[in-house]
């Protein structure tokens with residue numbers, strides 16, 4: 001197989017950095033039909049699970065081939081919807097989808113790099129890569145202007161130019177700084193400000209993203225809209241072929257109305273909303289993977305369920321979600337959201353810690369109480385294993401999301417009653433990382449231990465495999 005780039009001049013590029021060239025945004029309702037979309041576009045796909053000597057448990061190697069060329073991309077799923085491209089055409093790279101990436105395939109890089117540096121084009125970083133091909137990588141906030149692009153293509157040393165659009169809502173930039181990245185630093189930052197957790201979250205996001213406070217709030221409003229919409233869809237019942245559980249939240253709603261459940265409106269609505277969200281995820285509907293797709297139920301289920309029951313406005317939900325998001329920043333920076341690395345503690349545990357802080361905000365609690373609630377919820381989730389049945393993110397995932405919702409409400413109330421957290425949040429997050437490292441591989445989303453290898457799980461696995469062989473599609477979303 002010839003992996004060297006063909007000597008063609010590729011002009012079929014988009015110039016607008018804000019446009020997703022795939023044409024489908026992440027919240028596009030068409031996404032459940034992605035396979036038909038791919039087929040309709042004439043693209044043939046083949047998925048194989050093979051040993052590829054990967055260091056990270058969630059590694060994907062993608063070979064893209066057309067009549068003219070073949071490209072190889074290796075990427076990691078790092079949890080929470082985040083990815084990192086670590087290799088392109090045999091060369092090591094590091095791309096998180098937070099830059100406009102331009103790859104210039106060359107026969108010799110020196111003259112092209114020098115031309116780029118003289119061009120006046122503002123790029124953040126430039127790298128020369130040598131793998132199965134030689135290419136220059138430019139990380140920038142905008143793609144190359146059309147005239148520079150044409151000038152480069154006219155150079156003898158340039159073979160072709162590829163662009164990769166950013167996928168993250170906030171792009172990176174040179175010398176990016178954040179106001180704080182640990183709880184301790186945040187408390188120091190807040191010393192003379194006396195801000196609450198959600199206000200600190202706005203400071204963080206606005207500085208991190210170089211956007212206004214109003215834009216931070218507006219973006220969170222949109223996220224809450226998607227979450228609310230998903231919950232409504234879930235409660236009206238969802239169907240999907242490749243699934244273990246049917247719709248559970250519809251019956252919960254019915255029994256709740258009939259007063260057949262133990263009464264506790266906040267908890268029951270949170271459980272119901274959490275389930276509804278999980279069911280939309282299981283039917284491949286549009287959800288927000290916060291903190292991850294597998295644990296997408298607990299956080300919105302708890303915040304929206306609690307706020308709705310207490311008669312609070314959407315503005316209050318947004319504040320709670322901002323506070324929860326900031327806890328997520330600390331977890332992402334010092335532990336992980338990836339179940340393959342930290343078990344379900346990383347997913348549902350994180351969701352519990354984030355939601356607990358948000359629930360305190362809904363009750364107008366203090367910063368100290370939000371942090372204590374989060375600490376106690378995370379403490380309660382340490383060591384939680386990931387052992388999903390038949391590779392579908394449904395069982396025991398639904399129960400674990402519900403557990404996270406329940407834990408977060410209890411811990412929020414404990415904190416609001418000034419219970420002593422004992423261990424500060426920073427130390428609990430550091431402990432999460434160490435505990436994750438100590439969880440055996442068989443209990444970290446590999447399907448090799450826990451409930452995943454019970455007799456019943458194996459039966460379900462065989463039954464779903466049979467369906468798959470009959471032409472049903474296999475999905476794993478976590």
Ligand code: SF4
Nearest residue numbers: 294339344347386397
């Ligand atoms: S059990 Fe595993 S797959 Fe299920 S939610 Fe937890 S981490 Fe995700």
